[in-house]
Every structure is written in C-alpha cells, then in structure tokens.
Amino acid sequence: MENKKLYNVAVVGVTGAVGQKMLETLERRDFPVGELRPLASARSAGQQITFKGKAYTVQEATPEAFEGIDFALFSAGGSISEKLAPAAVERGAVVIDNTSAFRMLPEVPLVVPEVNAHMISQHRGIIANPNCSTIQMVVALKPIHDAYGIERIIVSTYQAVSGSGQAAIDELREQTRAVLDGKPAEPKVLPVKSLPKHHQIAFNAIPQIDVFEENGFTKEEMKMVNETRKIFGTDEIQVTPTCVRVPVFFGHSESVFIETKKPFDLAEVRSLLESAPGVTVVDDLPEQAYPMAIDSAGHFDTYVGRIRRDLFHPRGLNMWIVSDNVLKGAALNAVQIAEHMVRSK
Structure with missing residues (x-):
C-alpha cells in the first residue's frame, strides 16, 4: 500500500478459522x-501463531489488551464483540467486527467496500462486516442495481461448512470418512450446534442455517434480507432467500434471480460485471466454464457466471455467484475496510 505509516493491529479470535484467514x-x-x-x-x-515468518504468543482478549491499538479485527463470536468492542473503542481503536452483534444498529455502518465504502467515514468507532452470503451477493448485484435498479431478489444459497467454524469442518471430514468406511455418521454440530437435534452433512444438503424464526425463515435468511437492504440503503428491495448447508469445505455458491426496475441489455449487464471491482466473470458455456466453489477457495474475488435472461419475466435476470466465504465473506472484507481507512488518512 502507498501509505507508509504503520498501524498497530489486534486480531480477536486469532486461533479460529476466520482469525487465521485475517492474519493470512x-x-x-x-x-x-x-x-x-x-x-x-x-x-x-x-x-503460538506465525505472521510474516515471526512467531507470536496469543494473548487473552481483555479490555486492557487494546491499549495502543489502531485497528481491532473481531471474529470471536457476538458475545465477545458485545463485551470487548466498546472497550477497544474507548482505548482509541477502530473496531471492524465480523459478527452479527452490531450489524443492524442504525449508528453502525454495515460495509462492503466495493458497494458502500462511503459509509466508512460515518463510523463511531465500530464498523460491521455483513454476513458472508450477503457480501458476495451484493458485490455482484451492485453494478446492476446502479444501472437498472433492483425490485426483487430470490436467492438460494449452497453454503460451505466452514461458515459454521472449525468444528463443522472437522465434522464433514469425519463423517465422510465414516460413511466411506461403511460406518454410521455421528452428527454433533450441524445444522446448529446448540440445538438438541443434529443432521448428517456428509453426502447431504441441510436446508437450515441458524435457528428458525416465527416467520418460518432462519436467522441466516433474515440476515440476507435485512443486511441487503441496509447496504443498498433502501427498504424497497424485496429479498426472498433459502439458505442451505452443503458438504463443501470452503466457498459459498448462490443461485440468484433478480427483477430489475428498468429493462436491461444482457450484453451491457455482462460488461458491467466484467468491469466491476472485486468481480470476475466466468461464463463460457461451450467450454463448460462457470464458477465453482472448489475454484473460489483461496481467492479474493467474487465469481459470476450462468448469466442469462429469465424465460418469462421481461426484466428477470438469473446468475450464479461463488466466493470464498472465509475470505471475501469475512477476513478479506474486514481488511479491505481497514485498507480504505488507511488510504483516506
């Protein structure tokens, strides 16, 4: 980066899957x-953790641990953020929080830099990272929304187990090995670890991510509804999500249908996506080229393909969106927010 000033950075939850990706x-x-x-x-x-070839000893996250910190990247669970983020802000740090603890508070910017970076300057010490499935969708939809407006979004997600943390990654690996060995799988984590009943994820798809709310949608699905509207700055967009956990380690996939406000030109849509920041178009049907979760893992971009006009709705557009959920869906987005702040200083 051009700015040569150095900043003191704390990573909270550094031993977790997202914390490790934040370091990386x-x-x-x-x-x-x-x-x-x-x-x-x-x-x-x-x-012990390693950063740039140097070994560091992990410290306990306490209020005092944030003395002298410029940026505090949080990914240790909502209860930890609620307890320690205000303490970090009191000590002068800017908190970039990856949990849902502050996302819907009116005074807290909910930011995806490619979409609404202008909101960063309005922070009061805390900036929220959106949900992983929301982030990749709005990155891809931003140029279309700017050009034509969006009235409605219908999205079905196919979400990797890493979205539920290291325990879910381990469970998929162990269950797959057990099933292939002819042994019974022992579900203990998914769909929600705290619930009394669990389902096998190996060779399965679970249409539940997080707990159900009274309206029949899960908390994960309602995050996509509410966060999309907040990020785009409008309550007029109708969002209908179905979120599904699939036996993939890294990379969320989404089937997205949108209805635009104004008629669109399909070639222009493709051109807008090809020039959009953070987006890579992979859409060559004769070559069977389209985004896949396995190809997104470890990469920063959001990938878009299967771009096609709807068969029946004159302003309907279908696409397939894939991104690494622990990178763009979490760690990368947080670091990009900090980078934007550094460039603005």
Missing part, C-alpha cells in the same frame, strides 16, 4: 502492520 490476508495484501497483537480466549492464550 493481512500478510498477503501487505497491510502496513506495525505491532500485531493476536488475541483470543483465556483457554487459547499461550498458543
């Missing part, structure tokens, strides 16, 4: 880190 992303993008302060729970304190 800070290093891959050469973020100007002065002091790195790796933080986690008391039970994880004392572990």
Whole structure:
C-alpha cells in the first residue's frame, strides 16, 4: 500500500478459522502492520501463531489488551464483540467486527467496500462486516442495481461448512470418512450446534442455517434480507432467500434471480460485471466454464457466471455467484475496510 505509516493491529479470535484467514490476508495484501497483537480466549492464550515468518504468543482478549491499538479485527463470536468492542473503542481503536452483534444498529455502518465504502467515514468507532452470503451477493448485484435498479431478489444459497467454524469442518471430514468406511455418521454440530437435534452433512444438503424464526425463515435468511437492504440503503428491495448447508469445505455458491426496475441489455449487464471491482466473470458455456466453489477457495474475488435472461419475466435476470466465504465473506472484507481507512488518512 502507498501509505507508509504503520498501524498497530489486534486480531480477536486469532486461533479460529476466520482469525487465521485475517492474519493470512493481512500478510498477503501487505497491510502496513506495525505491532500485531493476536488475541483470543483465556483457554487459547499461550498458543503460538506465525505472521510474516515471526512467531507470536496469543494473548487473552481483555479490555486492557487494546491499549495502543489502531485497528481491532473481531471474529470471536457476538458475545465477545458485545463485551470487548466498546472497550477497544474507548482505548482509541477502530473496531471492524465480523459478527452479527452490531450489524443492524442504525449508528453502525454495515460495509462492503466495493458497494458502500462511503459509509466508512460515518463510523463511531465500530464498523460491521455483513454476513458472508450477503457480501458476495451484493458485490455482484451492485453494478446492476446502479444501472437498472433492483425490485426483487430470490436467492438460494449452497453454503460451505466452514461458515459454521472449525468444528463443522472437522465434522464433514469425519463423517465422510465414516460413511466411506461403511460406518454410521455421528452428527454433533450441524445444522446448529446448540440445538438438541443434529443432521448428517456428509453426502447431504441441510436446508437450515441458524435457528428458525416465527416467520418460518432462519436467522441466516433474515440476515440476507435485512443486511441487503441496509447496504443498498433502501427498504424497497424485496429479498426472498433459502439458505442451505452443503458438504463443501470452503466457498459459498448462490443461485440468484433478480427483477430489475428498468429493462436491461444482457450484453451491457455482462460488461458491467466484467468491469466491476472485486468481480470476475466466468461464463463460457461451450467450454463448460462457470464458477465453482472448489475454484473460489483461496481467492479474493467474487465469481459470476450462468448469466442469462429469465424465460418469462421481461426484466428477470438469473446468475450464479461463488466466493470464498472465509475470505471475501469475512477476513478479506474486514481488511479491505481497514485498507480504505488507511488510504483516506
């Protein structure tokens, strides 16, 4: 980055799947880190992590641990964020929080830099990262919304187990091995670890992510509804999601249908997507080229393909959107917010 000033960065939840990706992303993008302060729970304190070839000892996340910190990247669960984020802000840090704790508070910007970076400057110490499935969708829909307006979104997601953390990754691996060995799978984590009943994820698809609400939609689905509207700054967009957990380790996939306000030109839509920041179009049907979760893993971009006009709705557009859920869906988005702030200083 052009700005040569160094910034002290704390990563809260550094031993988790997203925390590890935050470290990796800070290093891959050469973020100007002065002091790195790796933080986690008391039970994880004392572990060793590596950043830019140097070993660090994980410290316990306490209010005092944020003294002298410029940016605090949180990914340790909503209850930890609710407890420690205000303490970090009091000590002068800007908190970029990956949980749902602050997303819908009116005073907290909910930011995807490619979509609404202008909201970053309105923060009061805390900036929220949206949900992973929301992030990749709005990145792809932003240029279309700007050009034609969007009235309605119908989205079905096919979400990787890493969205539920390391325990779900381990469960998929263990269940797959058990089933292939002719042994019974033992579900203990999915769809929701805290619930009394669990379902096998290996060789299966579970149409539940998070708990159900009274309206029959899950919390994950309602996040997509509410967050999309907040990010686009309008309550007029109708969003109908169905979120499904699939036996994939990394990379969320989404089948998205939208109804635009104004008629669109399909060639122009493709051109808009090809020039959109953070978007790569992979859409060559004769070559069977389209985005797949396995190809998105480890990459920063959001991939879009299967772009086609709807058969019946004159302003209907269908597409397939794929992105690495722990990178663009979490760690990368947080680092991009910090990068934007650094460039603005």
